[in-house]
Amino acid sequence: MTKKNVVISILGVIKDNKGRGSKRWQTWRPNVSLVMQDDFKVDRLELLYDPEYFRMAGKVVADIQSVSPHTEVVLVEAPWADPWDFAEIYGWFDQYTRHYPVKTESENYFLNITTGTHVNQICMFLISEARLIPASLLQVSPDLDAENRAVGTLRIIDLDQAKYDALASRYQEQAQTGQDFLKSGIKTRNAAFNTLIAEIEQVAIASSDPILLEGPTGAGKTQLARRIYELKASRNDVMGKFVSVNCATLRGDGSMSALFGHSKGAYTGAQQSREGYLKNAHQGILFLDEIGELGLDEQAMLLHAIEEKRFYPVGSDKTVFSDFQLLAGTHQDLQQAVIKGTFREDLMARINIWSWKLPGLTERLEDFEPNLDFELQQHARQKNKQVRFNKTARAAYMRFATQPDSSWSSNFRDLTASVNRMVTLSEGGRINEENVNREISRLQQRWQPAKNQHDSSVELSDYLSEEQLTSIDQFDQLQLVNVIHICRQCRSMAEAGRRLFNVSRSEKVSSNDSHRLRNYLSRFGLTFKNITE
CATH class of the missing domain: 3.40.50.10770 (Hypothetical protein VC1899 like domain (Restriction endonuclease-like))
Incomplete structure (x- = not known):
């Protein structure tokens, strides 16, 4: 029919x-x-x-x-x-x-x-x-x-x-392109970091709210902030400039003028008016790195500027309009700063709408190799000269870089400087074993003061009772001392687990280093929090 x-x-x-x-x-x-x-x-x-x-x-x-x-x-x-x-x-x-x-x-x-x-x-x-x-x-x-x-x-x-599926795949490819852009094209292998970047990419495109980037010095906060700006600019989401300010460099009376500008004659020596960083960032992005270094007065004015998009330059009775998106960076614990009274609670609430903590290099050791390749590519683009490792030298450098004792205290800044030194001293476009060995010695010397600062001797009596100590073999005591020593150097249980189980974890399909470390410590009635605090 x-x-x-x-x-x-x-x-x-x-x-x-x-x-x-x-x-x-x-x-x-x-x-x-x-x-x-x-x-x-x-x-x-x-x-x-x-x-x-x-x-x-x-x-x-x-x-x-x-x-x-x-x-x-x-x-x-x-x-x-x-x-x-x-x-x-x-x-x-x-x-x-x-x-x-x-x-x-x-x-x-x-x-x-x-x-x-x-x-x-x-x-x-x-x-x-x-x-x-x-x-x-x-x-x-x-x-x-x-x-x-x-x-x-x-x-x-x-x-x-089926055509819808193809279209959805196209949108997925576009999203992946945005994530790769934020990572500077580095094919990271760390699942947690990839998830973090995917979230940042989604928010960066959809929102103009403040974003707070936390993490240790050298973790890449400034680089990521600039990439967020470039991603938004490529989509015409921002029309102004990217203005980056390290708040740790702002000191005294000049900090107000630098941020908010001043009128002519506002103070002795102010012979010309000045717009200030906030005005310069109009219709763009203002990145305030180390925002926790701002004084309380500057924090109050910044909060007003974020909420009202208007502020008074120093010495002026007329407001200035500036519509910008704020990105903030810090290596401090701003919540603790709020408790101590050195950071305003209302400003914290305003800038903490979206916040992510960027991991340090030692928390992403599986990403060391692609980042190493990225640094070599950057050098090739900047100097128009291709430099590579020979096979033995690369293997030696990778072994050193990913071992538990390598602190990478300045994170990716350490890596960038290290590659630049080896490239500069290389001959014939090849980094050889001699270059690597000299660089390893140089890094070990640089990191030694930082290690000594943390390497206070571990006394098991600080953690265990006398009765517990008498029931533990000397062999187990020596091992436990080393485990506690490593834990005290790490910022998280996951980081400590990766360092302690650095060989066996690579042989597992899926590893849970935190779980293994937690089980080990529990044998002695200990927790990671007990040790690190």
């Missing part, structure tokens, strides 16, 4: 009313054109109309029946108070489709999106997409080159799910 074609359409109060008398048959009218197609038979047309246009609807029905007598036309009242009100229109369609007698075994359904407001058309698309009615979309169009211009053309819009 051949199925019937059923079309649900909206009366076009302008397009369906074109032409007068016999001239209307030389004019393209969407709903009349619909039933005049040679290759598409309309068995039933359900025409939605505003009761105000009942007479017009009747004329259109008469013309449809005159050119297509086999088409059954059903008029459906659609008393929309405002055809541009999405809530009203979608609510009406929702009720209409819920009570619609669908008979898929005998009827094919189509939704004509040629007429009606854009809101009508969107709602029809949503109905088809959600399968509230199992209908395809169709559209009729005029054909100005045809001999009979009243007929036009008809096109069924393909909503093949």
